[in-house]
Amino acid sequence: MNTDKYNDKLTNKYINKCESISQSPKLAVVSGAFPEVMKALNECGFDVIPVYPYGNNTKNPEASHADMQVLRIDERKIVLLKGNDELNSRLTDKLKNTRYNIFYTGSGITEFVYPDCVKLNIAVVGKNAIGNFKYADSLTVDVLKNSGYNFIDVKQGYAKCSSAVVGDNAIITSDISVFKSAVKNGIDCLKISEGHIELCERYEGFIGGASFLMDRSALAFTGDVTAHPDYMNIKSFCLNYGVRLLSLTASRLCDVGGVILFYE
DSSP states (O other), rough: OOOGGGGOOOTTHHHHTTTTTTTTEEEEEEEETTTTHHHHHHHTTEEEEEEOOGGTTTTTTGOOOOHEEEEEOOEEEEEETTTTTTHHHHHHHHHTSSSOOEESSSSSOOHHHHHHHHOOOOOOOOEEEOOOOTTSOOOHHHHHHTTTOOOOOOSSOOHHHHHEEETTTEEEEEEHHHHHHHHHTTTTEEOOOOOOSSSOSSOOOGGGGGEEEEETEEEEEEOOOOGGGTTHHHHHHHTTOOOEEEEEEEEEEEEEEEEEEEEE
């Protein structure tokens, strides 16, 4: 693979972003507000589907976050938030005649504000589902329950945003409620410091929204993960699970609402 095209804006400390993908790329769902991240995903071979603000709610940056509108439960089941007809139509069309079964939430969102906006913000870790199930969509809960998932209830409504999933039994988080509940349920969890991740002018972002598993051996970050103060701990923790770190861009880490991937 020719790596020259990956080196614009990146220093030589960045490895080829795509060389570790062991599965055939198909789709990447990500907020349309981050062209640099979308470009990097395109270069990795993904057909990128941008997410635009739900209900044209341009005041809330979370309204275009993928992890608020799409939940990939496993390699066969996904749940879509009702109401974003353009996104749902494109995904349904792209995943037609594939192994994925598509479910929809019981209702959409009238106003994109907390806690209504976290209906699908659930972190799936192996056969565990971490979330604040007081606010979770009831039909999605039924799908998870019927699929045999163990429920880990936490105070944090942004459970998926707060959790970088490293493997079937490992996560990274800065949230104390997620950390305590994960450890209590036998999940290996690295607690990192809060902050150091952009979201918008008023709030700091979360590590789960700034990263995603490229495949089972690579955790990709939206920006330069080496600039995070807990970088060495993150690297060491991930290497314990055979997972290396990739920085898609040289920018500061930014919570883009995660990236939802689909493979052939």
